[in-house]
Amino acid sequence: MAYDALVLVSFGGPERPEDVLPFLQNVTRGRGVPPERLAEVAEHYQHFGGVSPINQQCRDLLAAIRADFAAHGVDLPVYWGNRNWHPMLADTVAQLRDDGVRTALAFVTSAYGGYSSCRQYQEDIARARAAVGPDAPVIDKLRQFWDHPGFVEPHADAVRAALAQLDPARRATTRLVFTAHSIPTSMAANAGPHGNRYPAQLAETARLVRAAAAPDLPYDLVWQSRSGPPHVPWLEPDVNDHLAALAEAGTTSVVVSPIGFVSDHLEVVWDLDTEALETAKRVGLDFVRAATPGTDPRFVAMVRELVAERTEPGGERRRRRLGELPLWDTCPAVCCVPARRP
Missing domain, CATH: 3.40.50.1400 (Rossmann fold)
Structure with a gap:
């Protein structure tokens, strides 16, 4: 399938003190987290002025991906949307629609499988598309990359x-x-x-x-x-x-x-x-x-390689990986569905 754009999909975080509690309520909605635990975590954010580092890190990664795409002739615009705070994913999907994007790939800032690290992001994408309506673009999540x-x-x-x-x-x-x-x-x-x-x-x-x-x-x-x-x-x-x-x-x-x-x-x-x-x-x-990858050039190049797996002829056969666990390109709808609450 041909794609019109890439979307960086991340967790999101507050960027001013008054955002902290609403952000945490978004994160924990429906999970039964006690209010005192929310207050405790909110205090962690206040140690950093009520600002999470994650949004700036996403901006830095976004800029690095765009520069890497331009340097290697990848003609895909790159957007950004978050699960829990602005820019919210539904707003980003609406922007994609308004810009004429019909199909997009999603790079999620989580390397692993599981509900919170993979399935929930797919649910977020589906929810954002539903909020935008029938003209929302198709968005396909790129594969997990724990052993890339x-x-x-x-x-x-x-x-x-x-x-x-x-x-x-x-x-x-x-x-x-x-x-x-x-x-x-x-x-x-x-x-x-x-x-x-x-x-x-x-x-x-x-x-x-x-x-x-x-x-x-x-x-x-x-x-x-x-x-x-x-x-x-x-x-x-x-x-x-x-x-x-x-x-x-x-x-x-x-x-x-x-x-x-x-x-x-x-x-x-x-x-x-x-x-x-x-x-x-x-x-x-x-x-x-030890440090995390951040905008390490090898990590940024990995994003381009994951895109190539989906967009270039024979791309899947050129997948680079170091591990031995089973790997799949897309997940079925019933994969990693959370257990029902008693």
């Missing part, structure tokens, strides 16, 4: 750079800790036709990054940023609990690599750079947090 070299290699280089900041005399007691956003265990277990690949894909990314960056070091995959009602079980261990356990077991130094994320937004700069760092100091661990 353009995602793995920047993470691996960041781990190497982080390790260089630690005392080499402590190498024997240094450990890699890979993190990703936790999800409810019921969501992780809800397979669908392809299986819920979120934990498995993350485990493979962790393996690939460690193999490229520091194959001699032990490593773990742990979880961060849980939310929701406290009685609902989520994937564990939490990164803070894990750091304390590592220190007790004799680890002296850690590199924490947020492989669940493509840029340094709030879940990175607060949950890791603030809370996890404080935990590490309290338990006596040397702690360095």
